[in-house]
Amino acid sequence: MSVPEQKLRGLDSTAPEASSDRSCATCASFPLNLCAVLRRKLQAEDEGTSPTSIEAVAQKTPARRTIFYGQDRPELVPIICDGWAASYSALPGGRRQILSFLLPGDPISMACMFQPMSDRTVVAVTDVTFCSFRRSDVQALLFKHPDLFEIVIKSWVEEEERSAQLIVDLGRRTADERLSRLILRLADRLARRGMMDNQSIEFPLRQHHIADATGLTPVHVSKVLGEFQRKDLIRLNDRSLMIVDAVALRRISGS
Amino acid sequence: MSVPEQKLRGLDSTAPEASSDRSCATCASFPLNLCAVLRRKLQAEDEGTSPTSIEAVAQKTPARRTIFYGQDRPELVPIICDGWAASYSALPGGRRQILSFLLPGDPISMACMFQPMSDRTVVAVTDVTFCSFRRSDVQALLFKHPDLFEIVIKSWVEEEERSAQLIVDLGRRTADERLSRLILRLADRLARRGMMDNQSIEFPLRQHHIADATGLTPVHVSKVLGEFQRKDLIRLNDRSLMIVDAVALRRISGS
DNA sequence: CGTGAGCTTGACTTGTTTCAACCAACGTGG
DNA sequence: CCACGTTGGTTGAAACAAGTCAAGCTCACG
Numbered sequence: 105m106s107v108p109e110q111k112l113r114g115l116d117s118t119a120p121e122a123s124s125d126r127s128c129a130t131c132a133s134f135p136l137n138l139c140a141v142l143r144r145k146l147q148a149e150d151e152g153t154s155p156t157s158i159e160a161v162a163q164k165t166p167a168r169r170t171i172f173y174g175q176d177r178p179e180l181v182p183i184i185c186d187g188w189a190a191s192y193s194a195l196p197g198g199r200r201q202i203l204s205f206l207l208p209g210d211p212i213s214m215a216c217m218f219q220p221m222s223d224r225t226v227v228a229v230t231d232v233t234f235c236s237f238r239r240s241d242v243q244a245l246l247f248k249h250p251d252l253f254e255i256v257i258k259s260w261v262e263e264e265e266r267s268a269q270l271i272v273d274l275g276r277r278t279a280d281e282r283l284s285r286l287i288l289r290l291a292d293r294l295a296r297r298g299m300m301d302n303q304s305i306e307f308p309l310r311q312h313h314i315a316d317a318t319g320l321t322p323v324h325v326s327k328v329l330g331e332f333q334r335k336d337l338i339r340l341n342d343r344s345l346m347i348v349d350a351v352a353l354r355r356i357s358g359s
Numbered sequence: 360m361s362v363p364e365q366k367l368r369g370l371d372s373t374a375p376e377a378s379s380d381r382s383c384a385t386c387a388s389f390p391l392n393l394c395a396v397l398r399r400k401l402q403a404e405d406e407g408t409s410p411t412s413i414e415a416v417a418q419k420t421p422a423r424r425t426i427f428y429g430q431d432r433p434e435l436v437p438i439i440c441d442g443w444a445a446s447y448s449a450l451p452g453g454r455r456q457i458l459s460f461l462l463p464g465d466p467i468s469m470a471c472m473f474q475p476m477s478d479r480t481v482v483a484v485t486d487v488t489f490c491s492f493r494r495s496d497v498q499a500l501l502f503k504h505p506d507l508f509e510i511v512i513k514s515w516v517e518e519e520e521r522s523a524q525l526i527v528d529l530g531r532r533t534a535d536e537r538l539s540r541l542i543l544r545l546a547d548r549l550a551r552r553g554m555m556d557n558q559s560i561e562f563p564l565r566q567h568h569i570a571d572a573t574g575l576t577p578v579h580v581s582k583v584l585g586e587f588q589r590k591d592l593i594r595l596n597d598r599s600l601m602i603v604d605a606v607a608l609r610r611i612s613g614s
Numbered sequence: 615c616g617t618g619a620g621c622t623t624g625a626c627t628t629g630t631t632t633c634a635a636c637c638a639a640c641g642t643g644g
Numbered sequence: 645c646c647a648c649g650t651t652g653g654t655t656g657a658a659a660c661a662a663g664t665c666a667a668g669c670t671c672a673c674g
Contacts, residue, residue, distance in 0.1 A: 108378045168651095193527050197614060200528040203523055219516045224523075242638055261514075267522055268458055268479075272448050274529035275456040275574030279630075310652065319530030326654060358451060534662070565620065579662055581622060 138210065139183045139235050141252065145245050162235040169227045171234060172212055178220035180236040180316035183211045187232035187306050190318060192225055204266065205229070205309075207293055214260035214298035217242050228250075232310045274319045277358065279328050282318040283355035287338065291347055392462065394490050396507065401498050418488040425488075426481045426489060427467055433475035435491040440468045442487035443563050446458055446569060457572035458545065459521065460484070460564075462548055469515035472497050485563045505581045529574045532613065534583050537573040539612035546602055562600035 105301060147276075162185065165171055171189060172182055189206040193215065203224070211217065212226055217239065235273040247254045266289075273282050294305045312328070332338050337353050339346040380607045417440065420426055426444055427437055444461040446468065458479070459468075466472065467481055472494065501508045514567040521544075528537050566584070570577040587593050592608050602608060 193523065195527065199531045201527040203526055215516045215519050218512050222520065244591055256472050261470045264470050264519065264522070265477065267519070268448065269524065270526055271458055271522065272450065272456040273530060274526060276454045277451055291673075312652080316530075321651085323632080323655090324630055326652095327630095403623090484628085567620080578664080581620095582662095584624075601666055 113141050114310055127227075135333065139185050141255075142143045142242065142245065143235075144235055145252065147247060154304065158335055162233060164231065165228050167228050167230050167232075169228050169352060169358055171228055173225055175220070177236075179239050180238050181211060181217050182226070182234050182236045183232045184208055185235055188229040189226050189232050190229055190313055190317070192227065194225060195205050200316050201319065204263075205269070205290065205313075207297065207299075209297065214263050217228045217246070217256065227271075229310075229313060251299060259272065279318070280331075280356050283314070283325065283328050283332070284337075286314065286318055287345070287359050288350075288353060288357055289346070291345075303348070303350065304344060305344040306343065307340065307356070378610075385582060394440050396413050397492055397497065397511075398490075398502065399467065400507065405582060416452070419486065419488045420483050421484050422483050422487075425572065426466075426483055426487060428480055429478055430475070432491075434494050436466060436472050436494050436497050437481070437489050437491045439463055440488045440490055443484040444481050444487050445484055445568055445572070447482065448478055449480060455571050456574065457568065458525070460568075461520075461570065462552065464552065469518050472501070472511065484565075484568060503516065506572075520598075529544065533609050534573070534575055534579060536613045537575070538569070538583050538587070539592075539608045541569065541573055542600070542602070543605075543608060543612055546600075558605065559599060559601040561598065563598050 108316065109149065117205055130215040167225075168259070172180075184206045186208050190202045191206060192200045192205050194200045204228065213224070215221070220239075246256060269285075269289075270317075272331060273285055290307075291300060291303075291305055294300050299305060312322045313327045314329075315325045318325070320328075327339075330354075334338060335349075335352070337349045337356075341349075369591045422442075427435075439461045441463050446459050446461060447455045447456045447457040449455045461467065462483065468476060468479070470476070475494075501511060524540075528540055532540070545562075546555060546558075546560055549555050554560060561568075566580045569575075569584075571578070571582045574582075584593075584595065585609075588595060588606070590604075592602075592604045592611075594603055
């Protein structure tokens with residue numbers, strides 16, 4: 105990412121206004137572009153009233169690095185500005201379950217704005233840039249701006265809806281159903297962000313991510329995904345995925 | 360609407376006034392006794408200001424009856440006053456996944472206070488009495504009383520935590536783990552409501568409920584539960600469950 | 615008395631995991 | 645520039661957890 109990225113990095117206070125817009129360029133089209141919205145409001149705040157107390161720290165991390173660790177820094181609310189991340193819960197024995205994939209514009213979780221998260225880790229799937237807001241700042245902002253508040257609540261409900269879907273998938277659906285649904289849902293989320301070029305999306309997930317999200321093993325994921333490609337339902341190469349036969353895929357997914 | 364309780368009680372009009380306290384007696388000890396709290400606030404409201412516009416309808420339903428149906432009555436926020444219920448999502452082919460069991464004091468879902476629920480059904484496990492508030496009333500109340508609001512948000516986060524736990528269970532845990540966890544978690548929730556007598560709780564769930572909550576088949580549930588009893592970890596008879604060996608159970612549950 | 619809902623048990627089947635070997639791509643350092 | 649470890653993906657054989665099918669039982673209820 106070109107641009108005075110260094111400035112955004114952490115605490116250095118010289119950050120020019122242009123750079124902030126830049127770093128959120130990807131998520132700008134997303135209806136809930138929280139990072140940008142919060143930033144804007146925070147800046148307005150700063151000009152009008154008391155000088156600071158409010159700050160947003162932006163950072164970059166390479167792929168595979170942990171962004172956010174359970175109880176570590178409980179006062180922060182990170183939001184993904186660019187790249188993909190995965191939020192998971194780890195179990196004894198190395199098992200792990202991915203609770204959700206985070207796309208540009210997504211906060212680590214909506215609930216996180218109201219209370220620290222327990223027992224959750226967020227790892228970067230691709231290189232990621234994210235901003236961390238202070239929870240107290242975010243909350244103050246929310247209570248002052250009802251419109252913003254409403255948006256947040258609505259997104260929270262949506263997030264919860266996705267998580268209910270996941271429960272159903274894991275509890276009652278076969279591997280084929282789970283995988284087709286995962287693909288369709290990701291494609292949908294990306295499409296809504298304008299990140300889909302005629303049925304084709306960036307797809308940085310490794311098979312072990314997919315396995316951990318669907319409650320399967322990487323081996324089985326490989327087999328099913330192989331099958332999908334042999335049937336020419338999807339095409340998958342070079343970190344990009346194309347949905348060839350959406351109808352069939354949707355049929356497999358069980359509506 | 361100051362308290363002609365028969366009105367609240369729904370259909371049978373002979374219910375004496377004591378009955379309202381009675382019906383919420385079970386949940387009175389629960390920190391978030393929303394039904395009672397809302398009622399109290401609503402009543403206060405009524406006295407001070409305009410006469411009505413606010414009302415809470417209470418109803419009884421027998422076991423196995425559907426309490427709340429997807430898009431049906433989207434403006435209502437039902438809260439369980441007495442008995443157990445199950446909130447599930449149904450799939451083609453008769454499969455279903457229970458998302459949560461609702462105990463006395465629980466609203467159908469926290470998110471429901473802010474937005475209608477899609478695609479969810481609530482069925483009575485035991486005979487149930489519940490009150491339905493109007494969402495608009497609830498919201499008005501919440502925004503007027505920050506303390507109440509805070510409680511609701513906190514409960515919402517808790518609910519989400521439970522649902523994350525369920526995802527992990529369904530995605531990454533074995534049948535034994537899932538069942539022991541279900542038992543322990545229910546016991547915990549009941550204990551917090553003061554509904555546990557030395558390791559022993561009312562346990563109205565049928566095995567098919569348990570199956571639908573854990574993503575297993577009733578047959579398999581029977582086998583595992585049978586095994587648990589043979590090992591004398593739990594005792595299960597006459598609609599009540601006693602945890603005999605909590606330590607072993609917790610060990611099986613995988614921490 | 616009959617009917618239906620619920621539970622148990624056993625034999626068999628199946629979807630998924632486990633294990634293992636192997637290959638390709640990539641970055642790093644000698 | 646090559647050797648090498650790491651990470652990711654594929655494939656096949658064998659093992660296993662859970663599902664399916666089926667029969668028989670109890671119990672409550674009208």
